[in-house]
Amino acid sequence: xxxxxxxxxxxxxxxxxxxxxxxxxxxxxxxxxxxxxxxxxxxxxxxxxxxxxxxxxxxxxxxxxxxxxxxxxxxxxxxxxxxxxxxxxxxxxxxxxxxxxxxxxxxxxxxxxxxxxxxxxxxxxxxxxxxxxxxxxxxxxxxxxxxxxxxxxxxxxxxxxxxxxxxxx
Numbered sequence: 001x002x003x004x005x006x007x008x009x010x011x012x013x014x015x016x017x018x019x020x021x022x023x024x025x026x027x028x029x030x031x032x033x034x035x036x037x038x039x040x041x042x043x044x045x046x047x048x049x050x051x052x053x054x055x056x057x058x059x060x061x062x063x064x065x066x067x068x069x070x071x072x073x074x075x076x077x078x079x080x081x082x083x084x085x086x087x088x089x090x091x092x093x094x095x096x097x098x099x100x101x102x103x104x105x106x107x108x109x110x111x112x113x114x115x116x117x118x119x120x121x122x123x124x125x126x127x128x129x130x131x132x133x134x135x136x137x138x139x140x141x142x143x144x145x146x147x148x149x150x151x152x153x154x155x156x157x158x159x160x161x162x163x164x165x166x167x168x169x
Contacts, residue, residue: 005125005149007085007106009057013117014046018062019069020096022046024078032074039081056083059123061115063089067096067107076100086123088112088130088141101148104156110141125149 022045024038031038043050043060060066060079066089067075076099079087086106100107106125115121119134126149130139144152147167154160 004127005153007057007059007123007125009059009085009121010055011059011061011115011117011119011121012047012050012054013112013115014043014060014062014066016063016090017065017068018043018046019065020067020072020075020093021069023067023075024072035074035078035081038074039078042078042082051082054082054084057085058083059085059121060087061089061112061117062087062092063112064091065093066091067093067100069093069096071095071099073099073103076103076105080105086125088115088123101151102157104152104154104159106144106152108141108144110139114139125152 023043025041025045028038028041040051066087076096080103086108088108088110090112091109092107097107110130114137115132119132122131122133125144128141128143130141151157151160154163
């Protein structure tokens with residue numbers, strides 16, 4: 001039996017339609033070969049102060065269509081590099097979702113209406129449970145398949161494949 005994977009942190013709230021252009025502004029495209037520097041500008045066009053305020057283990061909470069737009073895998077990677085634990089959203093772009101999992105960044109589809117900016121939340125990836133400690137409420141999301149949990153726990157698809165050589169189902 002797999003032990004529970006628990007993430008804890010503070011919520012940063014965004015609305016609907018956060019595109020990859022808002023996640024990594026085009027004016028910084030010259031930094032694609034310097035990802036640590038690019039991560040200093042993550043979400044800048046959606047919230048100019050985000051990169052300076054986010055701390056390791058914080059969460060991005062969003063509405064519908066998070067990560068829509070191009071297939072830039074850098075978008076998920078720089079969010080992770082900025083220290084974000086996971087993204088909770090009502091819906092996400094399909095390619096962004098896959099890129100995030102490949103980079104080891106959990107993306108959870110759930111109703112985010114009751115979570116506000118600054119709330120302290122705890123996510124149990126294994127059980128599909130979210131606890132908003134600030135409000136004393138519990139929310140749920142669909143359980144993550146074991147193979148995806150394994151990919152996330154290894155830090156992404158490449159570390160997983162390097163360790164196991166193939167998918168273990």
